[in-house]
Amino acid sequence: MLELRHISKTFNPGTANERKAISDLSLTVPDCDFVSIIGSNGAGKSSVFNAIAGTFFTDSGSILLDGEDITLQPEYIRAKSIGRLFQDPMRGSAPGMTIEENLSLAASAGKKGWFSHITKKDREEFRERLSRLEMGLEDRLQSPVGLLSGGQRQALTLMMATFNPPKLLLLDEHTAALDPATADKVLALTKEIVETNRLTCLMVTHNMQTALDLGTRTLMMDRGRIVYDVCGEERAKLSVEDLLVLFREAGGKSLDNDRMMLG
Numbered sequence: 001m002l003e004l005r006h007i008s009k010t011f012n013p014g015t016a017n018e019r020k021a022i023s024d025l026s027l028t029v030p031d032c033d034f035v036s037i038i039g040s041n042g043a044g045k046s047s048v049f050n051a052i053a054g055t056f057f058t059d060s061g062s063i064l065l066d067g068e069d070i071t072l073q074p075e076y077i078r079a080k081s082i083g084r085l086f087q088d089p090m091r092g093s094a095p096g097m098t099i100e101e102n103l104s105l106a107a108s109a110g111k112k113g114w115f116s117h118i119t120k121k122d123r124e125e126f127r128e129r130l131s132r133l134e135m136g137l138e139d140r141l142q143s144p145v146g147l148l149s150g151g152q153r154q155a156l157t158l159m160m161a162t163f164n165p166p167k168l169l170l171l172d173e174h175t176a177a178l179d180p181a182t183a184d185k186v187l188a189l190t191k192e193i194v195e196t197n198r199l200t201c202l203m204v205t206h207n208m209q210t211a212l213d214l215g216t217r218t219l220m221m222d223r224g225r226i227v228y229d230v231c232g233e234e235r236a237k238l239s240v241e242d243l244l245v246l247f248r249e250a251g252g253k254s255l256d257n258d259r260m261m262l263g
Contacts, residue, residue: 002029002168002200007051007061008224021047022058023224034194034201034215038208038243044224045204049170052202054078066167083161085154085174092157095146099137099156100126102145106160129159133189151182155189162193169194171203175210187214208240218243222250 009022021044029035037045051058054075062071070078085092093102103126104118123141130138133155137148145153154174162169171190175183191214194201205211211218218235220228220243227250230238 001031001064001066002027002052002202003062003064004028004048004052005062005064007048007058007063009047009051009056009058021224022051024061025225026061027219027226029200029202031200032198033217034199035203035217035219036211036215037202037204037219037221038206038211039221043221045221046172047224048221049084049172049202049204052078052168053082053084053170081167082170083166083168084170085157085161085172087173087176089150089154089157089177093145093153093160096144098142098144099130099148100141102156102160103129103163106163129163130156133159149182151178151186154178154186158186158189158193162197162199165197165199167200169199169201171201173204173206176206190214208243212238212240212243220247220250222247 004025004027007022007025008020011017011019011021023044025044025048037048039045050056052063054070054073054077057072062069064070065078065081094105097105100118100123104122107122126141127138130141133152135152135155137152137156145156148156154177158174174190175186178186187210190203193199201215203215212235217229217231218238219226228246
């Protein structure tokens with residue numbers, strides 16, 4: 001379970017560039033919840049992810065993961081329990097290393113000497129897992145990851161982030177840079193992996209239809225706050241148009257120049 005207790009973060013305090021990114025935000029995410037998060041650019045979505053991952057420390061409040069206070073825990077320590085994908089498919093994998101070596105890193109979970117001890121059984125497991133992606137990567141174990149397409153690389157990164165199921169998976173617009181067909185495929189893989197492994201997951205998206213189609217709960221953020229939180233039957237009845245109305249009622253800024261997509 002993830003708990004955010006009254007967390008706040010202000011960048012460049014006391015200067016002309018002061019910006020309050022997170023404002024006294026509290027959130028509880030039970031185990032196995034799959035939460036989609038929407039909001040305008042600058043609403044604080046990625047800032048919340050950065051706070052959870054330890055990219056920066058919050059100014060106040062606390063962050064707990066499975067009952068452990070990780071508020072002041074370094075990012076590299078949190079990474080052992082938190083998987084994360086970014087919008088840029090180039091992040092999350094090593095381009096100069098082969099697919100096999102990248103998967104070895106993910107599977108090793110910090111063990112020493114992994115690369116010199118890749119066994120036939122290991123390769124069979126890599127091929128079996130890669131075959132589920134239906135991208136032909138199981139026959140390219142020795143190919144450098146830098147030669148893969150954006151969609152292939154993002155799918156591989158998703159597999160790496162969940163090779164050893166994390167306590168929490170953060171998906172930060174992880175399909176935004178992909179073409180629609182590839183994005184749909186990666187989203188389907190995401191749904192399958194999260195459900196199969198019963199992961200606790202937070203997903204930021206600018207696609208409102210995706211926010212309603214995937215997961216068990218949807219949050220709306222504005223100016224560093226959660227302004228709407230819906231799940232269950234109420235969520236199932238919502239349309240994209242309903243979300244737009246709710247956003248405006250919550251005081252959200254105009255969507256005319258925003259990157260939110262209707263479907």
